[in-house]
Structures are given as structure tokens and as C-alpha cells.
Amino acid sequence: MEQVHLKGHESEHETSLGIPHRKLLIWVFLASECMFFGSLIATYLVYQGKSLVGPYPHDVFSIPITSVSTFVLLVSSMSMVLAYSAISRGNIKVFRIWILSTAILGACFIGFQVFEFREFAVEGLTPRTNLFGTTFFTLTGFHGAHVTVGVIWLLSIFGFSFFKKFTSADSLSVDLVALYWHFVDVVWIVIFTVVYLIGVVEGG
Amino acid sequence: MTTLGNIINGVTRRPTGEYGIWSWLTTIDHKRIGILYGVTAFVFFLFGGTEAYIMRLQLSQSNLSLVSPELYNQLFTMHGTTMVFLVVMPFAAAFFNFVIPLMIGARDVAFPRLNAFSYWTFLGGGILLNSSWILGGAPNAGWFGYANITSLEFNSGNGIDFWIVGLVLLGTASIAAGLNFIVTILNLRAPGMTLMRMPVFVWMTLVTSFLIVLAFPVITVALIELFMDRSFGTNYFTPEKGGDPLLWQHLFWLFGHPEVYILILPAMGIVSEVLPTFSRKPLFGYSSIVLAGIAIGFMGWGVWSHHMFTVGLEAAANSFFSIATMLIAIPTGIKIFNWICTIWGGAFRPTTSALFAIGFLSLFIIGGLSGVMHAVPTSDYQQQDTYFVVAHLHYVLFGGAIMAVLSGVYYWFPKMTGKLLNETLGKINFWLIFIGMNVGFFPMHFLGMWGMPRRVYTYDAGMGFDALNLLSTIGVTILAIAIMIFIYNVFKSLRDGEVAGNDPWDGRTLEWSISSPPPHYNFATIPVVNSRDAFWESKYGTNAPIEGVSVDSADENENGHGIHMPSPSYYPLIASLGQVVMGYGFIFNYALAVIGGLITVAAVYAWSLEPATEPDHDE
Numbered sequence: 006m007e008q009v010h011l012k013g014h015e016s017e018h019e020t021s022l023g024i025p026h027r028k029l030l031i032w033v034f035l036a037s038e039c040m041f042f043g044s045l046i047a048t049y050l051v052y053q054g055k056s057l058v059g060p061y062p063h064d065v066f067s068i069p070i071t072s073v074s075t076f077v078l079l080v081s082s083m084s085m086v087l088a089y090s091a092i093s094r095g096n097i098k099v100f101r102i103w104i105l106s107t108a109i110l111g112a113c114f115i116g117f118q119v120f121e122f123r124e125f126a127v128e129g130l131t132p133r134t135n136l137f138g139t140t141f142f143t144l145t146g147f148h149g150a151h152v153t154v155g156v157i158w159l160l161s162i163f164g165f166s167f168f169k170k171f172t173s174a175d176s177l178s179v180d181l182v183a184l185y186w187h188f189v190d191v192v193w194i195v196i197f198t199v200v201y202l203i204g205v206v207e208g209g
Numbered sequence: 210m211t212t213l214g215n216i217i218n219g220v221t222r223r224p225t226g227e228y229g230i231w232s233w234l235t236t237i238d239h240k241r242i243g244i245l246y247g248v249t250a251f252v253f254f255l256f257g258g259t260e261a262y263i264m265r266l267q268l269s270q271s272n273l274s275l276v277s278p279e280l281y282n283q284l285f286t287m288h289g290t291t292m293v294f295l296v297v298m299p300f301a302a303a304f305f306n307f308v309i310p311l312m313i314g315a316r317d318v319a320f321p322r323l324n325a326f327s328y329w330t331f332l333g334g335g336i337l338l339n340s341s342w343i344l345g346g347a348p349n350a351g352w353f354g355y356a357n358i359t360s361l362e363f364n365s366g367n368g369i370d371f372w373i374v375g376l377v378l379l380g381t382a383s384i385a386a387g388l389n390f391i392v393t394i395l396n397l398r399a400p401g402m403t404l405m406r407m408p409v410f411v412w413m414t415l416v417t418s419f420l421i422v423l424a425f426p427v428i429t430v431a432l433i434e435l436f437m438d439r440s441f442g443t444n445y446f447t448p449e450k451g452g453d454p455l456l457w458q459h460l461f462w463l464f465g466h467p468e469v470y471i472l473i474l475p476a477m478g479i480v481s482e483v484l485p486t487f488s489r490k491p492l493f494g495y496s497s498i499v500l501a502g503i504a505i506g507f508m509g510w511g512v513w514s515h516h517m518f519t520v521g522l523e524a525a526a527n528s529f530f531s532i533a534t535m536l537i538a539i540p541t542g543i544k545i546f547n548w549i550c551t552i553w554g555g556a557f558r559p560t561t562s563a564l565f566a567i568g569f570l571s572l573f574i575i576g577g578l579s580g581v582m583h584a585v586p587t588s589d590y591q592q593q594d595t596y597f598v599v600a601h602l603h604y605v606l607f608g609g610a611i612m613a614v615l616s617g618v619y620y621w622f623p624k625m626t627g628k629l630l631n632e633t634l635g636k637i638n639f640w641l642i643f644i645g646m647n648v649g650f651f652p653m654h655f656l657g658m659w660g661m662p663r664r665v666y667t668y669d670a671g672m673g674f675d676a677l678n679l680l681s682t683i684g685v686t687i688l689a690i691a692i693m694i695f696i697y698n699v700f701k702s703l704r705d706g707e708v709a710g711n712d713p714w715d716g717r718t719l720e721w722s723i724s725s726p727p728p729h730y731n732f733a734t735i736p737v738v739n740s741r742d743a744f745w746e747s748k749y750g751t752n753a754p755i756e757g758v759s760v761d762s763a764d765e766n767e768n769g770h771g772i773h774m775p776s777p778s779y780y781p782l783i784a785s786l787g788q789v790v791m792g793y794g795f796i797f798n799y800a801l802a803v804i805g806g807l808i809t810v811a812a813v814y815a816w817s818l819e820p821a822t823e824p825d826h827d828e
Contacts, residue, residue, distance in 0.1 A: 020396040026319040029392045033422055037384060041426035044460060048434065048445070057451045132443045136451050139443040143434070161814075 031181045035188045038151075042192050045147060046199060049140040053204075056135035062204030065125050074117035075197050078152075081110035082190045089183045092176050101166055104179070107186065108159040111152050118149045141200065148196060151189045158182050235777035237321035238729055242328050243307030244625060247618075249332055250299035255692075256339065257291035260284045262689060265649075269682035271670040281666035282349035283368065287339075289352030290372065293472065294379045295335045297606065300614045301475035302331070302383075305390055305414050307625060311720035311727060312408050314399025314736045319392040321775045322816060327386040329785030334378030337792050341371035348372035351664060353465060353516075354435075356446035356457035361439045367796055370439065373432045374792040380425040380432075381788065387421035390414055399719070401738035405499070408718045408742075409492060412499045413478030416506040420467045420474070428464035431457060436795070455520060462513035470509040472606060473573075474502060476613030477544060480566045483616050484548055486714050487563035488555025491742055494547040501540035501547075508537050518586040519593045527586045534584035541577055545570065560714070561635030565616030568643050572608025576601055579654065594664070597657025603650040615642070615695070622702070623709030627725045631706060634698040641691035649684025652677035717745035730772040778819060784812035 020026060088103035122142070125131075132142040159182060162175075169175075236242065264284050267275045276284065306324065310317055318324050341347045348368040350359045359369045394415045398407070407415075434445040435457070444450035446457055485492045492498065514522060514530040548570055557563070579601040583589040592598055615638075623629045657663075661674050668674045712721040719736060720727070722744045740746045787808030794802025 021398040021402075022396055024396065026392050026396055029396055030320070030388055033388050033391050037388070037422045037426050040423050041430060044427045044430035044463075048430070048456065048460075051453070051456060052451070055451045055453075132437070132441060136444055139437070139445060139452075143437060143443070147433075 025177055027177060027181055028184075031184050035184065038188065038192075042144075042148070042195075045140075045144045046195065049144050049200065052136040052140050056137040058135050060125075060128055060130045060134070061137060062141075062200070065128050065130050066201055066205050067121075067124075068201060068205060070117070071121070071197065071201050074114050074121075075193065077110050077117070078114045078190055078193055081107045081114070082187055084110060085183050085186050089179050092171065092179045095171075097166060097171060100179075101163060104159055104163050104166075108156050108163065111156040111159065111186075115149060115152055115156070118145065118152075144196060144200065148189070148192060151192075155182070155186050155189055158185070232777065234782055235325075235779055237317075237325045237775055237777055237781070239306045239310050239318050239321065239324060240625070240727065240729070240731075242324055243303050243305075245328055246299045246306055246331070247303035249328075249335070250296050250303060253291055253295035253299070253335055253339075257288050257296055258689065258692065260288040260291065262685060264288065265682040265685045267666060268668075268678050270679065271668050271672070271675050273667060276666065278666045279349065282351075282664075283342075283347035285664055286348045286351050286354075286372070287342075290338065290348070290376075292606065293352060293468070294376065295331075295338070297472045297610045297614070298379075298383065299331060300610075301417065301472075302327075302386055304410075304475065304479065304614075304617050304621070305386070305418075308621060308720060309390060309393060309411060309414055310397070311624070311723070311731060312411050312718050313394065313397060313402055314719050314732060314738065315393065315397040316731050316735075316772070317775060318389050319397055320389050322778050322781050323385055323389050325778070325781035326784055327382045327389065329782050330378055330382035330385070330788055333785050333789035333792070334375050334382060337378060337789055338371055338375030341368050341375075344371070353461050354457075355461075356435065356454040357448070359435055359439075359457075360446055370436070370796045373436045373439075374795050377429060377432055378788060378792050380429050383421050384425050387418040387425075390418040391422065394418070399736050399738050402743075405496065406738055406741045406743070409481035409495065409498055409502075410475075410478035413474045413481070413502050416502050417471050417474045420471050420506055420509065424464045424467035424471065427460055428468075431460035431464070434460075440795075455517075458517050458520065459513070462516045463510075465516065466513040467506075467509045469605075470505055472610050474505065476569065476610045477502065479613045479617040479620070480548060480569050481544075482718065483562050483566040483620050484551045485555075485742075486620075486716055487558045487560055487566075488552050489558075489715070490551055490555040491717075491745075492547070493550035493553075494543075495741060497543055498547050501543040504540040505537060508533065508540070512537060515584060515589070518589045531584055531586050535581060538577065538581050538584075545574060545577075560619070561630070561632055561639055562616050562619035562714075564636065564639045565612050565619060568639065569609055569612040569616060572604050572612060572643075572646065576604025576606075576608055579604065592657060594662055595657035596653040596661045596663055599663050600650050600653035600657060603646075603653070607650065608646055612642070612646075615639075620714070621720075622699075623713045624720055624725050624727070626703060626706075627709055628702050628706035629709045629713055630702045631698050634694060634701070638691055638694045638698060641687055641694065645684050645687030645689075645691055647684070649681050649688055652681045652684075656681075712744075715748075717742040719744055722747070730774050733772075778816070780812045780816035780819065784809050784816065787812055 020029075022029065084103045084106040088100055088107060091097075091100035091103055125138075130138045130141075132138050162178060162182060165175075233241065233245070236245075263276060264281065267273055267281060306318070309315075338348075344367070346366045346368045348354070348371060349366075350364060350369060350372075354369070354372060358364060394407070394411055434443070437443040438445050438447065438452075444452045446452050446454050448454065481492055481498060511533045512530055514526060515534045518527055518530070552567075579597070583592045583598065583601065619630055619635055656674055656677050659673060661668060661672070668678075709725045711724055713725075714721070719732075719738075722736065723732060736743070740750065787805045787810075789805070790808060791802045791805030794800070794805050
């Protein structure tokens with residue numbers, strides 16, 4: 006394999022704002038995602054307490070278990086920071102450890118979610134049961150899909166790190182996945198608060 | 210390195226040709242993509258126009274049965290959906306693509322392959338939507354698809370599924386394009402082009418792109434919810450399970466009203482370029498036009514329920530949305546006065562492009578005024594769902610957006626092709642459209658006030674609707690003739706039109722400083738901008754002329770051989786194809802959706818591993 010050292014199209018020129026194109030792109034993309042999750046959360050709130058039949062949130066939620074999975078996701082954000090810090094210092098070995106940890110923690114979170122969905126189904130809550138089921142599974146399902154995409158993205162970067170020499174452009178790629186990962190994490194904090202904690206307190 | 214590596218290289222070799230069909234399928238040149246957008250949008254315009262004309266024939270007399278009520282429902286749904294998503298938006302995208310990089314002194318957009326992906330996904334979405342005609346019936350619930358006439362219980366065909374999937378695909382294409390143009394405009398401006406030196410068209414593109422990026426996720430969520438209701442039996446819009454059909458209306462119009470500004474802001478940008486050029490004056494009140502555009506972008510988010518005055522919201526809500534809607538007339542009015550003041554006292558040249566811009570101005574004022582009329586809820590109660598609303602929306606969308614698009618076509622056609630459009634045919638074209646438009650749509654104001662409902666396939670004799678409906682159909686016939694003259698003009702001018710030269714209109718902005726059509730790298734030397742209307746200043750002003758700047762090694766080489774341009778790529782096309790296959794899969798068979806998803810994923814991996822630019826000597 007020949008090693009062609011190419012600076013990307015973007016790094017040849019100074020950008021007007023001094024921010025790389027891809028970084029500006031991911032910021033605006035996350036703004037777009039805010040509207041996406043904002044609409045899903047708004048739908049959830051509009052239908053909160055409007056279910057005609059059970060099970061209701063306080064019937065199915067297990068705050069201790071979900072707190073653990075939330076903790077797992079929060080810790081993954083920390084390992085993401087450590088991964089980015091390592092690649093910025095050019096320490097590829099440490100970088101690999103942390104980016105793989107982030108992906109594994111993300112996968113654990115997905116595991117918790119699959120377990121939770123199955124439990125709820127056993128207790129008789131499906132997307133068809135009532136408005137709570139409909140809105141809950143859609144909102145958390147799309148969040149889970151975003152985490153899954155993030156895990157695949159992290160694993161891809163982990164895999165590529167063995168096949169090519171990392172340059173400053175790749176450090177930017179890690180920065181991008183980190184921004185995405187933290188965003189997905191923050192969305193979960195909102196969902197955990199609005200859906201789980203308030204759901205149990207208000208008795209839904 | 211001879212065996213496996215070469216075989217893989219041979220199979221996956223990058224496209225390099227500059228001519229022929231493959232060069233268009235793999236192009237990532239913003240100018241070619243712009244032309245593709247324009248031509249495709251025009252073909253869909255003929256589709257949407259044909260649908261409209263069939264409806265006008267059906268309504269030309271009372272109690273006709275040219276089409277069945279079921280077909281009529283499909284016709285108005287597809288007409289509206291087509292004109293909004295497949296015509297006006299992609300026409301705007303055509304100008305964004307062709308003009309924006311030239312105006313800001315860039316060689317391409319920030320993400321050329323993403324740009325190609327936007328186009329192909331748009332094309333795929335348009336084809337998918339229109340294929341519903343032959344695959345079981347087109348969508349039939351109107352362009353805003355109110356719940357719950359879209360629910361499986363009342364609408365069991367798969368037309369609505371085509372509508373959902375088509376709009377999600379078109380939304381994906383639009384969001385990708387919006388992201389691309391935000392980054393392009395913010396990050397690829399020529400040295401010295403500060404934000405307040407950007408041409409107004411660039412500004413309006415920026416505002417429009419932000420609206421696209423923020424509004425389309427909202428309709429995507431609404432469409433997902435509708436899709437889940439129809440396909441997985443969820444309860445979003447099922448009243449028996451506590452669902453509220455009004456939720457759809459709120460989500461749709463929370464998208465839908467910013468969408469209205471997505472349609473009209475590019476038109477306002479085009480007119481803001483055309484009028485100063487043909488008045489030989491700088492744009493009057495540049496800053497206030499820019500700020501008014503931004504204000505419209507913000508305020509557009511606070512008016513959505515004026516589409517819903519009659520659904521029975523509280524009086525407080527109706528009052529809020531009524532006042533907010535009337536407030537939007539202020540920035541719009543600022544713009545209109547600025548345009549009039551731009552013409553005032555200028556050396557006005559009545560070219561076809563300028564005439565269309567004036568046409569925009571006069572018809573948009575009429576449409577804007579009737580808009581303020583239904584901003585008053587009590588007045589709106591009388592007008593809701595009548596032909597008065599149809600008249601209003603055609604004055605702002607045909608009289609507004611399409612007139613501005615035609616103005617832009619006559620203005621930039623010479624830059625795109627190197628040939629001028631024929632002015633004599635152009636003026637005939639303009640007057641026929643102007644007359645046909647008014648004869649076609651002005652009577653609808655009266656019909657609406659007299660109580661003729663929209664979206665009903667016929668009316669009884671003796672209601673008093675016959676004469677004006679016939680007049681309206683005659684007007685639309687004139688429009689159809691005018692569009693045919695336009696097509697003739699394009700072909701004739703392409704073949705033996707007058708050669709344009711670099712700067713046929715004595716223009717003000719950077720695109721007129723380079724050859725027509727521009728070379729594929731646009732600017733041999735990236736210009737340095739010292740003022741607003743930089744090219745004009747360099748011709749007549751006291752400021753220093755545009756200078757070259759050493760941006761890369763290309764400036765020693767005026768013919769551009771040293772310029773590294775991004776190379777063509779197959780992957781945007783393949784990724785879009787995967788999306789479309791996935792779309793059909795969601796309608797017919799989930800296994801197909803999985804295949805489409807895998808194609809997309811494979812294309813995305815190949816895309817991200819492919820360098821944007823091939824090295825000069827690939828040895």
C-alpha cells in the first residue's frame with residue numbers, strides 16, 4: 006500500500022472563521038439534532054399523563070437500574086475525553102484503550118436498554134399499549150439508535166487506527182465523534198430527568 | 210503490488226472523465242450540480258403544472274367529470290407537494306449551488322461530495338414520490354396531510370406511505386444541503402469578504418439554510434410518528450387511544466411556516482441582486498434588508514398556529530399568533546420599500562430579468578396583503594379552506610417565488626451557459642406569464658369570498674362560480690403557453706443565442722469577473738474583496754481593484770493547471786441509491802430496507818476512506 010500523504014481539501018486553505026469545515030458542520034448538525042430530539046421530547050410531554058390504560062411510568066420504571074445505565078453512559082463521556090486528550094498528545098496506544106472503553110461502555114448502555122425494553126414488554130408495555138408506550142419507545146428508541154451509530158463510529162475509528170498513520174486530520178475526526186458522543190449523552194440526561202425521574206415522582 | 214492491489218484499484222478506480230454520462234453521474238462540481246438541480250426542478254415543474262392544469266380543466270365548468278373525486282384528491286396533493294418540495298426548493302438549490310461559491314470567491318462548496326449526495330437523494334425522493342402514481346395510487350390527503358385522514362383506518366392504500374418516505378428523503382437531501390451551504394458561506398469567503406460585505410443573495414441563502422436545518426427535523430419527527438402509527442400500530446394520532454390529531458397540525462406547521470420562508474427568502478435574495486444591477490445603483494438600505502431577512506428567519510418560528518385559527522385554540526393563543534403574524538409584515542415591508550427605493554432614481558434598464566423582478570415585487574405585495582388579511586382570526590374564519598387562501602398562496606408562491614426564479618434564470622443563464630437568453634422572446638414570456646398569472650389567480654379571491662371551498666372536485670351550476678372559474682382556467686392556459694415559449698427560448702438561445710461574454714449586465718458581484726461559463730476551478734486567483742459590490746468597485750469605484758492573492762501555488766499558473774480540485778466520486782450516488790432502496794423497503798418489504806441500509810453503510814465507509822482530492826500523479 007502506498008502511503009499518500011494528503012492534506013484534506015479543507016486544510017489546504019485557511020477557513021474564514023478559523024474553524025475547520027468539518028467541525029463547523031458537526032456543530033450545525035447537532036443544532037439540527039436538537040430540533041429532532043426537541044420534537045420527540047415535546048411529543049412525550051404533550052402526551053404525558055394522557056394514557057387511557059396502564060401500565061404507567063411508575064408501574065414499570067426501575068430508577069436504580071436506569072441510574073446505573075445512566076452512570077455507565079456518563080462515564081463513557083469521560084473516557085471519550087481521555088481518548089481525545091491522548092490523540093491530541095499523539096499517544097496512539099493510550100488513545101486506543103480509551104476509545105475502545107468508550108465504545109464498550111456505550112454498548113453496555115445499549116445492553117441495559119435492550120434488557121429494559123424486554124422487561125417492559127413482559128410487564129405488558131409495548132408501543133401499541135398506550136400513549137406512554139408509544140412515546141416512550143419512540144423517544145428512547147431513537148436515542149438508542151443514536152448511541153448505536155456512535156458505537157459503530159467509535160469502533161470504526163478504533164479499527165482504522167491500526168491500518169493507517171494518524172495525522173492531524175484524524176485527530177479532528179476524533180474531535181467530531183467526541184462532540185457527537187457528548188451530545189447524545191446530554192440528550193440522555195434530559196430524557197432521564199424528564200421521562201424517568203419526573204415520571205416516577207408525578208406518578209405519570 | 211501488482212496482483213491484488215491493482216485489481217482492487219482497477220475495480221474501484223475513481224472516475225476521471227470530463228464528458229459523457231458518467232462525468233455527470235459522478236460530478237461533484239457545484240456548477241454542474243446546480244444545473245442538474247435546475248433542470249430536474251424544471252421537469253418536476255412540468256409535472257406539477259400538468260397536475261394543476263388537469264384540475265383547472267375539471268373546474269372550468271360546473272359538474273364536469275373529467276377526473277374522479279379520488280383522482281382529484283391525488284392531483285391536488287401531488288401538485289402541492291411537488292411544487293413545494295420538488296420545484297421551488299430545488300430551484301433555489303440550483304441557484305445556491307451555481308451562484309454562491311462564485312459570489313463569495315470560492316472554488317467549490319465546503320463538502321463537494323455531500324453536495325452531490327444532496328442532489329441524488331433529492332432526485333431519488335422525487336422519483337419515489339412520483340412513482341406512487343403507478344404503484345398503487347398517489348398520496349391523497351393534501352400537501353399538509355392532516356391527521357387522521359392519513360391514518361390506516363381511513364386511508365388504506367400506500368399513497369400516504371410514499372408521501373412519508375418521499376418527504377423524509379427530500380428532508381435528508383435538504384438538511385445535507387443546508388449544512389453544506391452554512392459551512393460554505395461561513396467558512397469559504399474570499400479574503401476581505403466580511404459578513405456585511407456579502408451579497409444579499411448569499412445572506413438570504415444563509416438564513417434559508419439555517420431554517421432548513423432547524424425546521425426539517427420537526428417534520429421528520431411528525432412523519433416518523435405517522436409512519437409508526439400506520440406501520441406498527443402506535444397511537445400518536447388515534448383518538449380512541451387518547452391520541453390527539455391536533456399534534457400533527459402543530460408539528461407540521463411548526464415546520465411548515467419556516468418552510469414558507471425557506472421558499473420565499475431565496476426569491477428575495479435573487480431580486481436583491483437583480484434590481485440594483487438593472488438600476489445601476491447600489492442596493493438601497495443593504496443593512497436593513499439583511500437584518501429584515503434575519504428577523505423574518507427568527508419570527509417565522511412564532512407564527513405557525515395562524516394556519517390553525519379555526520381548530521379552536523384559546524382566544525389568547527389566537528391573539529398571540531395573530532399579532533406575531535402581523536409583525537412579520539414589518540420586516541417584509543422594509544424589504545419592499547428598500548427595493549422600490551433601489552429602483553427610484555436609478556438608470557433602470559427593463560431587461561426581461563428586471564421585468565420579472567418588478568413582477569415579483571408587485572405580485573408579492575398583493576399576496577402579502579391578503580396574507581395580512583387572514584392574519585386576523587375573525588377574518589380568517591371566513592377565508593379558511595376557501596379559494597381566497599388558494600389565491601393568496603399562489604400570489605406569494607407563483608407571483609413571488611416562481612417570478613423571482615425566472616428573473617434569476619434570465620439573469621444568470623448567460624453565466625451558466627455563455628449564451629444570453631433571447632430578450633424579445635423573454636419579454637413575450639414575461640408579459641404572458643404576468644397576464645396569465647393574474648387572469649388565472651385573481652378571480653380566486655372573489656370565488657373564495659363567495660364561498661367556493663378549496664379541494665372539492667366540482668361545484669353545482671347556479672352557485673355563481675362558473676364564469677370566474679372559466680376565466681381562471683383561461684388564465685392558466687396562457688401560463689402554459691408562456692412556459693412553452695420559455696422552453697423554446699432556452700433551446701433556441703442555447704443553439705444560436707448571443708454570446709454573453711464575462712459581464713453582460715455590467716454586474717456588481719464577483720461571479721461576473723470570470724468567464725461565462727466559468728472554468729471548473731472558478732477563480733484562477735482567489736480575489737481579495739475590499740468593499741460591498743466588489744466587482745463594481747473594481748470597475749468604477751475609488752477603492753483599489755480586486756487583487757490576486759497567494760492562496761496556493763496556483764497563482765503563478767493562470768490557466769489553472771496547478772489547482773487541486775476535488776475529484777469526482779461514485780459514492781454519493783451509491784449512498785443516495787441505498788437510501789432510495791431503503792425507502793422503497795419501508796413501503797413494501799423490510800428486507801429490502803435492510804439491503805438499502807447496507808448499501809448506504811458500505812457507500813459511507815468507502816466515501817470516508819476515499820481522499821477528497823486525488824494526488825496529481827497517482828503513481
